[in-house]
Amino acid sequence: MKKKKALGYIISSGFLATCLLGSSTSIFAESTTTPNGPWVQDEQNLSFAGLMSNEQMEAKLKQIEKSSQGKMVLEQFGTSNDGYPLYAAKFGNNDPNKKRVLIYTQIHGNETLGTEAAVELMQKLAAGGTEADNILNKVSVWFVPRINPDGTANQYEGKPYPTRYSHQTWKPEELGLPSDTKAPWYYNAEGSERGQNNEGTVVYGIPGFDLNRDFHPNYDFDLTEEIKKDPSKVAEILNQKATNNGSQASLVFSPETRSLTKLVKELNPDVAIDLHHRGFNRLSEEDNRSVSIQLLAQFTTKPYTDPFSGKTYDIDPEVLTLSKKVNAVAYESLQRGNSSYGAIQKYPTVNYPGSGLGAIQLNGTATMLIEIKGQTQTLGQKQNGMLKETAKVPVLAVLNSLADDTIENSDPAVYDAIPEFSFPVNPGGDHDH
Secondary structure: OOOOOOOOEEEEOOOOOOOOOOOOOHHHOOOOOOOOOOOOOOOOOOOOOOOOOHHHHHHHHHHHHHHOOOOEEEEEEEEOOOOOEEEEEEEOOOOOOOEEEEEEOOOOOOOOHHHHHHHHHHHHHHHOOHHHHHHHHHEEEEEEOOOOHHHHOOEEOOEEOOOOOOOOOOOHHHHOOOOOOOOOOOEEOOOEEEOHHHOOEEEOOOOEEOHHHOOOOOOOOOHHHHHHHOHHHHHHHHHOOOOOOOOOOOOOOOHHHHHHHHHHHHHOOOEEEEEEEOOEEEOOOOOOOEOOEEEEOOOOOOOEEOOOOOOEEOOOHHHHHHHHHHHHHHHHHOOOOOOHHHOEEEOOOOOOOOOHHHHHHOOOOEEEEEEEOOOHHHHOOOOHHHHHHHHHHHHHHHHHHHHOOHHHHOOHHHHHOOOOOOOEEOOOOOOOO
16 A cells, blocks of 8 residues: 555444444345334433443453454553543554554444444454454554443433533643633533433533544643643633634543543554444435435544644645545445445534544544444434444445555545435434425
8 A cells, every 4th residue: 555654544433333244235135114213202211221331341352352362452541530441452563564443432422332333343353264364464453442431331310321421520720720711612511411312401410521522633742731831821722712612623631532642643543433423314305215324534624733833734635535545445335235324425524623533634544434323312222233234344344455455446536426414304303304
């Protein structure tokens, strides 16, 4: 693969689980569900019992490591604000002569299926076999199956209620800033989450951050050092809307994002894939299929200049081209007949240098976002099998294309031609555009 640096690949998943795709195409049969449902009804009792708790995930990861016969090494690379361990499952090291992939999942605690699917991908690679061996001979794959364990373990009225946000209270004076310094724009002060079926708001009362807005393209950025040098400058940046908004990088406040940044720096990847949940869409005016996933290859639309160092970050054109190729492979892997799996759109354009993929891409890593339809509150555990396949199938396709170098033959124009975001559908409401 022609690159300025050795290849390394990151796949972040907020929705990867179920058993891995085999050679059969039966899973791509036409969906028998209603075009954009099934819908969770208001006041319907939702069960999250089938989703792994932090403790269950830890036990499963240790079991996979033990059974992998040395293929997988499990390491704790950090600790969440509430004290949960952050794990990386490493298949191979950061050898610059191999292509390298990091798969990180569930940066939003209520986007749960990525973790489930990532664990099953680990099981496949750990078990060996022709496909797994071919991948691991050429590609080092690191998994971070859950970045936001605090949001995952969140409870409301004594029951599990996974939330988007982390658990962390903004206390500027403890950082050495004036007590009236404004919080970052992505801070949820009251500790709230959308209600069931996206209707209303549930206030669970634990403040926290949207971790996927808490990154900086300078992997060595140290907020503590900047405050020591000039606390008034840091406070000024936070107190002005012009410098405290989504088009700016963050100051990396959270232990989770600081730890993940260090891991990314260690791996030095070339491709990052981040999986999330989103809302509901129809594919087009003519095609009423429910959009299974949305893809995105680019995370900033203009250069970003760091107000501290003065350094400007921009996307390398070769990195953007490779990003489009990766997304094209993902798109084509799901085009199996006229099933709902192949109903794919582009995610809306964003300019987020402070997002995980935004910061990573500005450092020379090709990227892919996979957004799978539905949230924990809007689908519960309905359609889990289908939804997890829409994450696993493209991830495996990308890994295989990196291993055998067929990624080089992928056409970026395939990505460019993916239909744009359109025709949103309200869960349980009016299904017409």
